[in-house]
Amino acid sequence: MVDIILEVTGSLFAAIIFFTTLQGLRHHSVREQSGTNLVIAGFGLLFFGMLIDITDNFPELNYLVFIGDTEAQAFLEKVVGMLLGLLLLTLGFWRWIPSIKALESTRKSLDQLNAQLDQRVQQRTQELEIANRQLNDEISERCKMEEQLQYRVTHDPLTDLPNRYAMNEILEQQVSYCHSQNVxxxxxxxxxxxxxxxxxxxxxxxxxxxxxxxxxxLREAIPDGGSLGRFGGDEFIVTLPEIKNPEDVKLIADLLLKQFRLPFVLLERDFLITVSIGIATYPRNGVNPQELVRHADSALHRAKIDGRNIYRLFTDDMNKVLARRLALEEQMHGALERDEFSVNYQPVIDLNRQCVASAEALLRWNNPILGAVAPDEFIPVAERTGLIVPIGQFVLKTALQKTIAWRERSHGSFHIAVNISPLQFRDHKLASFLTRILEQTGLPGSSLELELTEGVLMDSSEVADDTLRVLHKLSIGLSMDDFGTGYSSLSYLRRYPFKTLKIDRSFISEIASNQGDRELVSATISMAHRMGLKVVAEGVETEEQLAFLRLERCDLIQGYYYSKPVVADDFDRYLDCWSEPLVASEKAIV
Incomplete structure (x- = not known):
């Protein structure tokens, strides 16, 4: 019984192997092996021999196989079949050995390749991790740089305050909040x-x-919730997002002014620097940031005019001033090309020689829309817009061209005086322009006198110093205008080569009745003479003023007593009046 089980088991095993081999033949790589057919045949014979051995124990199954008639034949068939099967298997396996070796070599190569691949994957993974960390660092650094750049875009680098751009955004938010909260x-x-x-x-x-x-x-004085920013230059902006009581604005403004009552310590010296403030409120003075800033600027301008070191709240009257200023700026552009500017001339009388020694060239503007505009109104606009430079060149050129004939009539003693603004004096082209215009007119430099105020000299720079050297080389005269109205006029007289000093009209107007003004004028004339300067008294209008100035030995007189500023043709006729010795009242042009 055990033999039967073993034989059946062996036959099943052979059948499974035979079947598995047949299944393997379905794969192209197995069919191509040289020993495959021998292995199949060997398994087939083994299976056949085992089947014969099984049928020996079960005669009823003899019909399944062909068996010899005798036991010897059957045994021979079984032995031959099994031996032949084993032989075929051996030959087949032997033929498989090179393929197996090749497969083993291939497997080892694949293992090596897999190991190399794993190593490269690990190496690449490490590289990617390093690259990822570097990328994250770069992204972080870029984010920091973008934050820094954004901060620089929105903040002033000097004071670290929000700049104009940032404050406009803050104002937008403030207006939106006030509108929603009705505050x-x-x-x-x-x-x-x-x-x-x-x-x-x-x-x-x-x-x-x-x-x-x-x-x-300023930071110390800003209340909680308020914002402080720098608008540029020496201008700051303060926003107060919620004002419950209008008087609170004035209290805060007073507190801001108070912050500047203590001196600034600079270079071991104390300097008193004050601040002017302009205020606009929402919604009374404006409902958008642009309007509020514009009106606050108008109020600031008013504070400057009213004496500085104060605050001013925007009023509707300032709107008219603002509209007027905008209209002046609009009409001034192109006014020179439209020939709207002209030059008038006011004579300057030499009291000693009793003749017209010179004239001051005075700019006038007559606009078809605005009418005649006063110089005190349009000249600040011209300076603010920068148009004073070409306009000033027009005055110089026009006045010098007229001076040619007037010098011939006076046998070369006549000269023309022209005011120069700070912006003109800082123009690096002024010296070359004066050199060129003197060459074109053929006039000597002594025929021109430039009237400078303290403001011109306080704005001095390297360009201005170079200009002064050129003026001195050209023999162009310098006159200190509006003397006595500034703080440092005496020091400038000492530092610069002035030839003439002009006493401001504010001191002349009341010398007949004000003892203090008489003493000041008398002292000024005496001091100027000691310094070798000629003195011009501006704004002389009465006989009493003239008598006092003659008594104090004032050199030159300018004012309505002799003549108001007139056009060039009238000035020609005025010079004709001085060809014969007439009294001043007969020579005056009314």
């Missing part, structure tokens, strides 16, 4: 008074220190 707010514009003098005389480094100190002082 009031305020905008303040602050400007340091005479800050330019600090920059020009002490240098920009000291000016930067002033801005730092001013920033710290």
């Amino acid at each position: 009031s707010s305020a905008v303040m514009l602050l400007d340091l008074d005479d800050f330019k003098k600090i920059n020009d005389h002490l240098g920009h480094e000291v000016g930067d220190r002033v801005l730092h100190q001013a920033t710290n002082r």
Whole structure:
């Protein structure tokens, strides 16, 4: 029984192997092996021999196989079949050995390749991790740089305050909030008074220190919720997002002014620097940021006019001033090309020689829309817009061309005086322009006198110093205009080569009745003579004024007593009146 089980098991095993081999033949790589057919045949014979052995124990199954008639034949068939099967299997396996070796070699190669691939994958993974970390670092650094760039875009690098761009956004948010909550707010514009003098005389480094100190002082006075920003230059802006009581705005403005009552310590010296403030409130003075800032600027301008170191709230009257200023700026552009400007001339009388010694060229503007505009109104606009430079060149050119004939009539003693603004004096082209126009007219430099105010000299720079050297080389005269109205006029007289000093009309107007003005004028004339300067008294209108000035030995007289400013043709006729010795009243042009 055990033999039967073993034989059956062996036959099943052979059948399974035979079947598996047949299944393997379905694969192209197995069919191509040289020993495959021998292995199949060997398994077939083994299976056949085992089947014969099984049928020996079960005669009823003899019909399944062909068996010899005798046991010897059957045994021989079984033995031959099995031996032949084993032989075929051996030959087949032997033929498979090179393929198996090749497969083993291939497997080892694949293992090596897999190991190399794993190593490269690990290496690449490490590289990618490093690259990823570097990329994350770069992204973080880029984000930081973008944040820094955004901060720089929205903040002033000197004071670290929000700049104009950032403050406009803050104002947008403030207006939106006030509109939704139905509350009031305020905008303040602050400007340091005479800050330019600090920059020009002490240098920009000291000016930067002033801005730092001013920033710290303003921060201390800003209430919670308020914002402080720098609008540019020496101008700051304060926003107050919620104002419950209108008087609170005034209290805060007073507090801001108070911050500047203590002097600034610069270069171991004390400097008193004040601030002017313009205020506009929402919604009374404007409902959008642009309107609020514009009106606050108008109020600031009013504070400057009213004496500085004060605050001003925007009023409707300032709207008219603003509209007028905008109209002046609009009409002034192109006015020179439209021949709207002209030059008038006011004679200057030499009291000693009793003749017309010179004339002052005075600019006039007659616009078809605005009418005749006063110089005090349009000249500041021309300076602010920069148009004063070409307009000033027009005055110089026109006046010098007229001076040619007037010098011939006076046998070369006549000269023309022309006012020069600070912006003109800082123009690096002024010296070359004067050189060229004198060459074109053929006039000597002594025929021209430039009237400079203290403001011109306070704005002095390297360009201005170069211009002064050229003026001196050309023999162009310098006159100190409006003497006595500034703070440092005496020091400028000592430092620069002035030939003439002009006493301001504000001191002349009351010398007949004001003892203090008489003493000041008398002292000024005496001092100027000691310095070798000629003195011109401006604004002389009465006989009493003239008598006092003659008594004090004033050299030159200018004013309505002799003549108002007139056009060139009338000035020609005025010179004709002086060809014969007539009294002043007969020579006056009314």
